[in-house]
Amino acid sequence: MPNERSSSISPARTAVAVLGLGPMGRALAEALLAAGRSVTVWNRTPGRDTELLALGARPAASAAGAVADAPLVLLCVRDQPAARAVLDAAGQALRGRTVVNATSIAPEDARANAADAGARGFRLLDAAILTPTPTIGRPEGTVLLSGDPEAFAAHEATLRALGTVRHVGADPGRAAAFDAALLDLFWTTVHGCLHALALARAEGISGAELAPYAQGLPRLLPPLIEDFARRADDRHHPGDRSNVASAAAGLEHVAHTARTRGLDTSVLDAALALTRRAVTAGHGADGVSALVELFGR
Secondary structure (H helix, E strand, C coil), X not given: CCCCCHHXXXXXXXXXXXXXXXXXXXXXXXXXXXXXXXXXXXXXXXXXXXXXXXXXXXXXXXXHHHHCCCCEEEECCCCHHHHHHHHHHHHHHHCCCEEEECCCCCHHHHHHHHHHHHHHCCEXXXXXXXXXXXXXXXXXXXXXXXXXXXXXXXXXXXHHHHCEEEECCCCCXXXXXXXXXXXXXXXXXXXXXXXHHHHHHHCCCCXXXXXXXXXCCHHHHHHHHHHHHHHHHHCCCCCCCCCHHHXXXXXXXXXXXXXXXXXXXXXXXXXXXXXXXHHXXXXXXXXXXXHHHHHCC
């Protein structure tokens, strides 16, 4: 693999190519420009670079042209097929460079991309951006990266322009795995919130009436998450405070109430089925965290 000579490159003058100018891609490019980097931008659909050009970015007519003078390339497009299409379009121009793929992809795709990059003569880091576009370039912006540790070390100073960046392991799929797990938590939480509002509405309770009480629940989550995480790591699930059997009863109560009002209970029914299976398997007296063991079966 060619050396990237990171020690001879001034971080403030490092050239970066940003491929993909959706909302997140534009936010990445803006943060790099604000940090004094030289930024070349390219997007498959023309016309999305106007504001970036006004800020000092340079346009490119092709993906290959964008990366020609950039030792570091940030790729941020819609999905895995789009990411592979852009990497293929850049072709041999990527040789000797490091690509940071900030596209949301599956862990196995990240590993396949890294293997393909190695065969083609460039290095690839996978990035999971955990916070929304307004946080990019600020300390609260959080980006996890995984893959080649040397590639990360070579470009860490530049990547820190994006916010708080952390390298989470040499396995290229690890950042994507963090991303998937956290999105799992986020979207199931969002579903629960919206389902609760629908249930309240069906019983004549407005969202404004419910919200003050609902907002108290997230404050319970930080210690609960920490406790569950410890129990999951230890594979030890004492039912000292609550247990699976009581969780099944609570879920049944909620699902029954929602069902009588004609609401869709498919997600509740799935959760209830898993919880009942745990009780049948002899885990009724175990702590609710014991359910983590059943998801892998």
